[in-house]
Amino acid sequence: MKYFLLLLSLFVFGNTLFAQTEKSKIEFKATAFKNNKYYLAGYYGKYTTLLDSATANSSGRIAFEKDTKYTEGIYMLVDKDKKIVTEFVMDADQHFNIAVNLENPSKSVIDHSPLNLDFQAFNSLLKEKTEAMNTLNGTLAQQKTNKDSLEVRAKIGVIQKEITKYKSDYLQKNPHNLISLLFELSLPVENYFDLKEETVILKTKKDSLDYVKQRYFSAIDFSDPRLLRNPFLENKIDGYFNSLVVQTPEAISPEVFAILDKTGSREGDLFKYLSLFFVNKYVAPKIMGLDKVFLNINDHYFKGKEYSWLELEQKEFLKRMDRILKSNQIGALAPNLFMNTVAGTRIDLYDVNAPYTVLAFWDPTCGHCATEIPKMKKVYTDLWKSKGIKVFAININNEEKVKWVEFIAKEKLEDWINVSPATTVIGNYTKEEVDFQTLYNVSQTPVFYLLDANKKILAKKVGFESYLDIIGNQEKQLKH
Numbered sequence: 001m002k003y004f005l006l007l008l009s010l011f012v013f014g015n016t017l018f019a020q021t022e023k024s025k026i027e028f029k030a031t032a033f034k035n036n037k038y039y040l041a042g043y044y045g046k047y048t049t050l051l052d053s054a055t056a057n058s059s060g061r062i063a064f065e066k067d068t069k070y071t072e073g074i075y076m077l078v079d080k081d082k083k084i085v086t087e088f089v090m091d092a093d094q095h096f097n098i099a100v101n102l103e104n105p106s107k108s109v110i111d112h113s114p115l116n117l118d119f120q121a122f123n124s125l126l127k128e129k130t131e132a133m134n135t136l137n138g139t140l141a142q143q144k145t146n147k148d149s150l151e152v153r154a155k156i157g158v159i160q161k162e163i164t165k166y167k168s169d170y171l172q173k174n175p176h177n178l179i180s181l182l183f184e185l186s187l188p189v190e191n192y193f194d195l196k197e198e199t200v201i202l203k204t205k206k207d208s209l210d211y212v213k214q215r216y217f218s219a220i221d222f223s224d225p226r227l228l229r230n231p232f233l234e235n236k237i238d239g240y241f242n243s244l245v246v247q248t249p250e251a252i253s254p255e256v257f258a259i260l261d262k263t264g265s266r267e268g269d270l271f272k273y274l275s276l277f278f279v280n281k282y283v284a285p286k287i288m289g290l291d292k293v294f295l296n297i298n299d300h301y302f303k304g305k306e307y308s309w310l311e312l313e314q315k316e317f318l319k320r321m322d323r324i325l326k327s328n329q330i331g332a333l334a335p336n337l338f339m340n341t342v343a344g345t346r347i348d349l350y351d352v353n354a355p356y357t358v359l360a361f362w363d364p365t366c367g368h369c370a371t372e373i374p375k376m377k378k379v380y381t382d383l384w385k386s387k388g389i390k391v392f393a394i395n396i397n398n399e400e401k402v403k404w405v406e407f408i409a410k411e412k413l414e415d416w417i418n419v420s421p422a423t424t425v426i427g428n429y430t431k432e433e434v435d436f437q438t439l440y441n442v443s444q445t446p447v448f449y450l451l452d453a454n455k456k457i458l459a460k461k462v463g464f465e466s467y468l469d470i471i472g473n474q475e476k477q478l479k480h
Helices: 002-013 114-142 144-175 177-184 191-195 205-216 233-243 251-258 268-283 293-301 312-325 366-385 399-412 464-479
Strands: 024-029 037-044 047-055 060-066 071-079 084-090 095-099 109-113 338-341 346-348 358-363 390-395 417-422 446-453 457-460
Touching: 024 084, 047 060, 047 071, 084 114, 084 177, 084 464, 109 114, 109 144, 114 144, 114 177, 144 177, 177 233, 191 205, 191 233, 205 233, 233 251, 233 268, 251 268, 251 293, 268 293, 268 312, 293 312, 358 366, 358 464, 366 390, 366 464, 399 417, 446 464, 457 464
Parallel strands: 024 095, 358 390, 390 417
Antiparallel strands: 024 060, 037 047, 037 071, 071 084, 095 109, 338 346, 338 417, 358 446, 446 457
16 A cells, blocks of 8 residues: 555645744754755654754854744754764753764763753663674574573563663653653553552453553553654554454454544644554455455545545545445455356356355456466365355456467366356446446456355455365354
């Protein structure tokens, strides 16, 4: 979904993203800077954007002055080649200067910003600990016994705990400042499983999961504008949804709604960014069936709504994806297909009588099809045919009948129901009802679906090798 990510990035350059009240004056100095142009850059979620530019004077001093303040977060000084010179935090006061040590950033001199001193101290610690862990990791392959390897791993574990303790201690002393927020956003999921209160009694796995889920976002205010001025927010949210939420649309959708409903104004940056983040996450998910979450988000927040920030391309994208996903959801009745056999005889999908039907949309000129269709034929012959599974193989390319017939003969596909789209469909049907490529989201080939006896969709866009497992699970559910 690179296209949609590009659309999301259109928002990065809005002038209102970083505006607050009062003035900001930030200075950097290094002899190497003199007379060169530099940029001030900041994060907008995982994206970065250039915010201002300035040319250093003859002594190497760069000054960025602004009549309004920037939102607190992680920012960067960037050179004319767009390479990061140094990274720093934008504090609340925004009147500080940094004498940059280009050879050793930990030796940079910071004035009038305790927060940047804390940031510098943590980065120095992190660099030291990371180098120590890398050294230990490098020795693992040299260990001769399991005992030696375990000892090395134990030492790595000690260092990791030291970093965690540093963050924990800092959080307790400075619960509300920017660096504490950054620490919260970057905490891994497993850290939340550590019991902090001795009075907590967890009797079941569900109790434990609920406890972790309650803690996970407890320190996060989803209307806090600082959330977007660092690159950690998406990973934080992904950790929650990928590890702590049951992977079904019914479980995921209300969790998404709960977050979006806490972001404040529908015209604000956080709703803008996170609504499109979730759209992008679930419009083409890795797990089958989770595209229903996209449909739920679109229905709840976008369909029939108008936002000043939503570009025309984005509106069209949402409408198009809604159109091509809503008719092929897992558990839904598969749309009928109006087809002709090789001989020209009319046969529709609903005419097929079988306990299970596999739909195979393919093209005889498609190289990938030439590889996958024979593989499916072997699985069909070895495993499916004896179970009564039928293959409804749709050649989507009516222009290549000769190649189609030749391929059927070559690969011995005569046991399949080989069809191509009927050129004329007689009946009270709309154009949308016969547009199989939209109905089944066939934007490339091959595309496969598994249907039950009632033509309900059991699987789509997963390897056909797993269909027997899916059928087995389906039959177990029916027995219960």
